[in-house]
Amino acid sequence: MTNETVTSLVERSNRLGADPRNTNYAGGNTSAKGVEKDPVTGQDVELLWVKGSGGDLGTLTEKGLAVLRLDRLRALQDVYPGVEREDEMVAAFDYCLHGKGGAAPSIDTAMHGLVDAAHVDHLHPDAGIAIATAVDGPELTAKIFGGKVVWVPWRRPGFQLGLDIAAIKAQHPEAIGTVLGGHGITAWGDTSEEAERNSLWIIETAAAYIEANGRREPFGPVLPGYEPLPAEERRLKAAALAPHLRAIASHDNPQVGHYTDSDVVLDFVSREAHPRLAELGTSCPDHFLRTKVKPLVVDLPATASVEEIVERLPELHEAYRADYTAYYERGAAEARARGEEPPAMRGADPAIVLVPGVGMFSYGADKQTARVAGEFYVNAINVMRGAEALSRYQPIDESEKFRIEYWALEEAKLQRRPKPKPLATRIAFVTGAASGIGRAIADRLASEGACVVIADLDAEKAQGVAAEIGSADVAIGVAANVADEAAVQAALREAVLAFGGVDIVVNNAGLSLSKSLFDTTEADWDLQHDVMAKGSFLVSKNAARILVDQKLGGDIVYISSKNSVFAGPNNIAYSATKADQAHQVRLLAAELGEHGIKVNGINPDGVVRGSGIFASGWGANRAKTYGIPEEDLGKFYAQRTLLKREVLPEHVANAVYALCTSDFSHTTGLHVPVDAGVAQAFLR
Template sequence: MTTHPEVAALLGRSHRLGSDPRHTNYAGGNTSAKGTATDPVTGDDVELMWVKGSGGDLGTLTEGGLAVLRLDRLRALVEVYPGVEREDEMAGAFDYCLHGRGGAAPSIDTAMHGLVDAPHVDHLHPDSGIALACAADGEKLTAECFGDSVVWVPWRRPGFQLGLDIAAVKAAHPRAVGCILGGHGITAWGDSSEECERNSLHIIRTAEAFLAERGKAEPFGPVVEGYEALPEAERRERAAALAPYVRALASQDRPQVGHFTDSEVVLDFLARAEHPRLAALGTSCPDHFLRTKVRPLVLDLPPSAPLEEAIARLTELHAEYREEYAAYYRRHALPDSPAMRGADPAVVLVPGVGMFSFGKDKQTARVAGEFYVNAVNVMRGAEAVSSYAPIEEAEKFRIEYWALEEAKLRRMPAPKPLATRVALVTGAGSGIGRAIAHRLVAEGACVVVADLNGDNAAAVAEELGGPDKAVAVTVDVTSEEQIAAAFRAAVLAFGGVDLVVNNAGISLSKPLLETSAKDWDLQHDIMARGSFLVSREAARVMIAQGLGGDIVYIASKNAVFAGPDNIAYSATKADQAHQVRLLAVELGEHGIRVNGVNPDGVVRGSGIFAGGWGAQRAAVYGVPEEKLGEFYAQRTILKREVLPEHVANAVFALTGGDLTHTTGLHVPVDAGVAAAFLR
């Protein structure tokens, strides 16, 4: 089907506006176009409006992300509008205006686009526009900045009445190209898509220039001695040390994934004298505080404070934050308000270090941080020319606990079994480790792909979807320093670690008299010593988080079966197997479960077999190397070849939530080898 010309123009405009954070933030704002199309039933022309649907993102908008409505029916809603006290009822009425099947659900801003008498409309959340919208004398400043070309619209919660307000403003000001929405953002319009985009950019750039020319040099006040940013290496070391404790605080109501930001914007804000006052005022734009909560938790200590003191103070502040949030809910909740969703902060600010933000997945956590950066920019602009004056607390509550917002949350799909869990898999650049990483991400986890081969690790992380799903670290598991660095990278990327798979391995198949001390040491260093070091570092993070966790060892059938010519490999696998039992006992009091998987004959896709082990084992058994997988399969009870994916399935079975009371277990994945049955 050919794309309508107005739709093509709308998508192009949306992508250009949505790809620049100066214009709007992720999933913020909406754009629309009106035009004529043929009614497939009558063959007559029908006036339609295409508008970004609920939950979409302008920068990545597709035709399927547009809601398509009949303009005659949409405009007829004015005649049945029951008034502002019942305006929420109009959201359901949009469904009766839809044209055809498919498309996105209409957003609450649909009325703004449909009722404004202009073929093209943009509603955006640029920092410069919101700075004027949230200034104490925003109406006066808007007039000074734009004259009569842009009109001030007082704060009103998004909805049908706001659409009527903007339509009336446009009708009363024929020379206006748009408006500043108090406490909210901007809306612009035009007779063509090009003109609408030009008007949007005019409002944004003119406001930017106004703030720059009129603004004072230090809107956040002077730098406070001792609150300056730590040097980068020291800053990130401190952030990594704090991250598990901060994530524990943010996860008291429900587990969260974390994101860390130490951008210059954040560090400068936290170094300035006014940051406590401004942070306490909270964010204003509805898109901001729906992501960040009404205000962040701010550590009131300099970065020179001892780590233990900072952790203790964060714990105290968190308790106060929860009490204050519960009081905020009680102050404004009505009998029919949705239940309180949780009192933990979504944003935690640490002077000299940076910002931790949290969400149900990495993207949500990252976007929450991006929105708070937007909020800092808004505060800077407003304070530069006036004073920052966000909408009142009661209005914030009306937005946060809006019945329509609650309904939107309920429409979200159920979380996957490993949602919010952060996994680190060693040897994940190939073979079994790669298969495990793929399975864990498919089940909702964020994964740190750890491998000695950094290129392989990076390739797997890219396969898994990039930094919102997986990150790569290069690590030699025989090095304590590299393992510690890998866990620091993990907690900075995702907030913490919940699930660790000890999979890194190597094998040299030799009989006793041909096995050198070097062969023995190499295999024990990588597998026995390496898994011990990885588990020890994992336990430190998991205990600090207080969220429990899983450690899984990929051991081997050889841990219990005495195979030929394999002394070093089999002995180190037996070492790993007993580590499972020992750590299950020791870490159980912290809610950390330790289990193992005993694979056998995983030839296809295996990094170990491809590295020479396959040829050695084939020689031992007297079969061609390419037939080794078939040979292993035929000696099993089930006569089935074991693949990396089968081992990954066992890891998920142990960690996916159904075996919550199982620890110290070894699961054979060998297609049945009676000699390796556990006793």
């Protein structure tokens, strides 16, 4: 049964974590000490509940807490081997755990356990880090907070930092917390309410002081030509640049992207100081672990054309990679001099790209990671603004950044992550995806790790399906009339702005009118061909430009039909346009192969259940043609197949998924029948 101490801790954590002014996503930790009965001895035992490794304060639950015995944790001071071997203490925390389950203890556990206070908060507020990264941070701390808050010089998180803060608490009984140089704040209290009140007081006092005493334009004047572009213009430019930027961010490892054009970012990249400050890099460990130590900055004004920026990017990328490699080699040499062997370099591409007038592009192994990286760089900008408003921004030394970024404990955390799903980092654009086969395809691709764009004529239904699949980090819904090139281009722009690009394109949108030759009108013919033949062409043409610019290869899959090769009655317009789609597969496979883009087709048949086409009257017409009740149409189709099995939308989705995996890395120009075996439709 959850006790009041734990309930109060979780509630306090959620309140603090819900406000980005207090701490960043997954940043900081909170704790509480209390007494419970030991189930073995029946004696009272003093415990520490502390947010575990990798958790987020805003969404913390009891399961996210590590629970340790305080007597054993404090006893670790007697066996502490010194700062040069303090990493060994993290493994020792496991021998202090109480009970089973719970989260793994984080590196900051010592800070919470050794400080003599019942409740402790460690947070990363922008205002607090601004003081922590000011060149005269110690003086500012004393001036702003008096003796209530004490400066702690930079020290890497760990056991020694816990000892340092515990000593400060003992030496300064009047203090309610500390400013951790280059890092954040820590506060404490005798009750949960007091700890929270003290944390908020430090944050609000720092923010108020910066507001009242800081320079009005800490980043300097706006550079001529660097002003933010009008909203529509900058989004068009961002969409045009996104595939090229994703190409450089994915040179070593494929990445998903996120675009931000917030006022904070646009103002920063318009100001005189942005090149200098961007070069200094971020300071708080939580920041640069996600953003890398510094961003790639496009050194051209907002007035530069897309073509000019694209021409400049390779040179900027080469310089960035050389700079990061040199940073790694310097840090690795220092590590080896200490007798340590650092992890291998994880990649030299930027995680953050800043474009004056346009905004920021951030990258990660999935959409959430990319989005959070962007949020962290916004935090970093806020920190720089505060520090520059009062003084001068001075992040921690490069060598300390390297020790954090390539920390053995951080590497171990990365190695514990679950193995990525087969389609992780891939972005799928599926037309006609609000129902039937398209919906099944979207569901399957998302379940295998892809980000999915639900493109459909009905925008409301598309958005509804996207919401059912997952959050906006997984799926979005967009309007897409595939017969209108402007609408196709707009839908693809939304895709690249949401996820950074496109990797998988599924031409599924379709409709059918079951009519004889003499009953088929010119309008019927044009409608069928506009949606499927012309629509597939327009989607493939505009998506292929993105695929080529990304330089990541990709997949284009056409949902054609058994009718593309099999002649049946009362089907002239539908079958003819499906034959058109089938040959587009061959033509595009031949043309796009040099770019590593595979183009394949699926030939389904008899997909009745869940099919939008059949529900719209096609099923009734086909049933009439075959002289059977409509409700028996699926069974009828199944019985005429070699396998005597009904084909469902999920079976088509399975084939699309398979074609997009590495198992089919050398297959292009193929048509895969998903018809349970129709001999007349065998490819010859």
